[in-house]
Amino acid sequence: xxxxxxxxxxxxxxxxxxxxxxxxxxxxxxxxxxxxxxxxxxxxxxxxxxxxxxxxxxxxxxxxxxxxxxxxxxxxxxxxxxxxxxxxxxxxxxxxxxxxxxxxxxxxxxxxxxxxxxxxxxxxxxxxxxxxxxxxxxxxxxxxxxxxxxxxxxxxxxxxxxxxxxxxxxxxxxxxxxxxxxxxxxxxxxxxxxxxxxxxxxxxxxxxxxxxxxxxxxxxxxxxxxxxxxxxxxxxxxxxxx
Amino acid sequence: xxxxxxxxxxxxxxxxxxxxxxxxxxxxxxxxxxxxxxxxxxxxxxxxxxxxxxxxxxxxxxxxxxxxxxxxxxxxxxxxxxxxxxxxxxxxxxxxxxxxxxxxxxxxxxxxxxxxxxxxxxxxxxxxxxxxxxxxxxxxxxxxxxxxxxxxxxxxxxxxxxxxxxxxxxxxxxxxxxxxxxxxxxxxxxxxxxxxxxxxxxxxxxxxxxxxxxxxxxxxxxxxxxxxxxxxxxxxxxxxxxxxxxxxxxxxxxxxxxxxxxxxxxxxxxxxxxxxxxxxxxxxxxxxxxxxxxxxxxxxxxxxx
Numbered sequence: 223x224x225x226x227x228x229x230x231x232x233x234x235x236x237x238x239x240x241x242x243x244x245x246x247x248x249x250x251x252x253x254x255x256x257x258x259x260x261x262x263x264x265x266x267x268x269x270x271x272x273x274x275x276x277x278x279x280x281x282x283x284x285x286x287x288x289x290x291x292x293x294x295x296x297x298x299x300x301x302x303x304x305x306x307x308x309x310x311x312x313x314x315x316x317x318x319x320x321x322x323x324x325x326x327x328x329x330x331x332x333x334x335x336x337x338x339x340x341x342x343x344x345x346x347x348x349x350x351x352x353x354x355x356x357x358x359x360x361x362x363x364x365x366x367x368x369x370x371x372x373x374x375x376x377x378x379x380x381x382x383x384x385x386x387x388x389x390x391x392x393x394x395x396x397x398x399x400x401x402x403x404x405x406x407x408x409x410x411x412x413x414x415x416x417x418x419x420x421x422x423x424x425x426x427x428x429x430x431x432x433x434x435x436x437x438x439x440x441x442x443x444x445x446x447x448x449x450x451x452x453x454x455x456x457x458x459x460x461x462x463x464x
Numbered sequence: 465x466x467x468x469x470x471x472x473x474x475x476x477x478x479x480x481x482x483x484x485x486x487x488x489x490x491x492x493x494x495x496x497x498x499x500x501x502x503x504x505x506x507x508x509x510x511x512x513x514x515x516x517x518x519x520x521x522x523x524x525x526x527x528x529x530x531x532x533x534x535x536x537x538x539x540x541x542x543x544x545x546x547x548x549x550x551x552x553x554x555x556x557x558x559x560x561x562x563x564x565x566x567x568x569x570x571x572x573x574x575x576x577x578x579x580x581x582x583x584x585x586x587x588x589x590x591x592x593x594x595x596x597x598x599x600x601x602x603x604x605x606x607x608x609x610x611x612x613x614x615x616x617x618x619x620x621x622x623x624x625x626x627x628x629x630x631x632x633x634x635x636x637x638x639x640x641x642x643x644x645x646x647x648x649x650x651x652x653x654x655x656x657x658x659x660x661x662x663x664x665x666x667x668x669x670x671x672x673x674x675x676x677x678x679x680x681x682x683x684x685x686x687x688x689x690x691x692x693x694x695x696x697x698x699x700x701x702x703x704x705x706x707x708x709x710x711x712x713x714x715x716x717x718x719x720x721x722x723x724x725x726x727x728x729x730x731x732x733x734x735x736x737x738x739x740x741x742x743x744x745x746x747x748x749x750x751x752x753x754x755x756x757x758x759x760x761x762x763x764x765x766x767x768x769x
Binding site: 328 | 748
């Protein structure tokens with residue numbers, strides 16, 4: 223179980239301190255599939271990075287399975303069982319897809335299993351295993367490899383930051399299948415930051431984060447209709463006025 | 465053959481015991497073993513140190529080993545090795561040099577290798593340099609490589625210096641005739657107070673010739689590296705050089721490329737990137753459970769692979 227208690231993140235801006243997250247309280251229960259959505263700049267990615275240990279909070283505490291992990295670094299949290307798929311995956315000269323998936327799995331893995339992970343994310347495995355994760359991969363390819371990596375980790379909490387970004391519509395159905403399989407096979411919690419209706423549609427719970435605060439949190443059936451019910455964007459006051 | 469020579473041979477050419485095929489093993493300036501084959505003749509030079517390696521036209525798939533080892537301090541070794549590669553031969557040449565010092569005096573190996581490739585010949589040239597030993601004496605390796613490739617020939621050079629070499633000046637010159645290709649991949653890691661200087665100069669003289677110089681290096685500690693490359697395009701040709709370096713601690717890397725197009729159809733490119741390891745690369749590997757130090761080591765291992 224993941225618990226965020228009174229989490230705030232401030233950054234120095236031109237006009238003094240600016241709050242990216244403001245007193246956020248959130249609990250993700252074991253085995254839940256939670257989608258965090260909301261407007262750009264609302265603090266979603268920052269929230270994910272706070273959980274992974276990449277961004278330290280200015281205030282507040284983070285508990286993972288009852289343990290206070292606020293003071294722990296990225297590595298320690300990863301070892302405790304937190305995975306994080308980046309919105310913009312990182313490229314490495316000389317490190318291959320096989321290297322990275324094996325690093326993620328924490329051990330050498332059989333080629334068949336490696337191919338399985340890549341197939342699951344819609345990549346023809348044989349073409350990719352020995353490819354370097356460098357600039358020669360397209361945005362969509364590297365994004366899928368990023369997802370394959372966290373799948374190989376099989377941790378108790380997996381966070382995806384906009385997994386759909388850069389993935390073409392053709393492959394998107396595949397991605398939905400991947401998430402559904404993950405929730406069946408891995409008895410852990412999944413947190414996905416997404417704007418995609420199809421992803422929202424398979425959530426147990428939906429969290430709306432806007433302006434650094436949680437404006438709604440509840441079961442999908444309760445929250446989703448409020449997000450889709452209006453043609454106008456509910457997050458954009460200017461449109462409302464128009 | 466001394467134990468240290470055997471250890472060095474393993475490090476520089478993955479050799480354990482005498483190799484199959486043609487070889488010449490040099491130990492502290494003298495010959496520690498030599499063998500020719502039907503296709504490849506190795507003969508000592510007259511009047512100066514070194515050997516001539518004659519590879520007959522059409523030789524296919526043979527290896528030539530010519531490692532050189534310096535086993536103790538206070539050795540100043542100079543050697544001239546000339547390779548004559550016959551038409552349409554296709555061979556692999558494994559050179560490499562290991563220097564061991566146990567005392568205060570420096571030791572050095574200066575290997576001057578010249579390659580003359582006849583029409584259609586193909587050579588893969590593998591060269592690894594390493595320094596070992598507890599001595600404070602400097603381990604110095606200065607390789608010079610001169611390459612002339614006739615029409616349609618090609619040479620691929622893989623040159624690696626991983627550790628322990630205190631000072632190196634690596635000079636490579638190439639002269640390419642029509643339709644010939646030269647590919648050089650260089651990998652260097654320096655640490656402590658080491659210095660490494662690379663100096664490439666290639667003349668593209670024949671239409672359709674092409675050169676690709678790719679250098680990847682890591683400079684740690686207070687080490688200092690200089691990468692110089694000059695490519696002259698004298699005809700319709702392609703030239704590309706690339707210097708990609710990671711600096712750590714107080715390491716310093718200079719890249720000084722020079723391209724000269726003496727012909728309107730010469731297409732020449734240089735790329736250089738020098739910087740520390742990107743923070744996001746370390747962060748990514750840490751999210752997979754590696755410590756910061758493990759992440760750095762992994763990134764460098766991949767970069768120099």
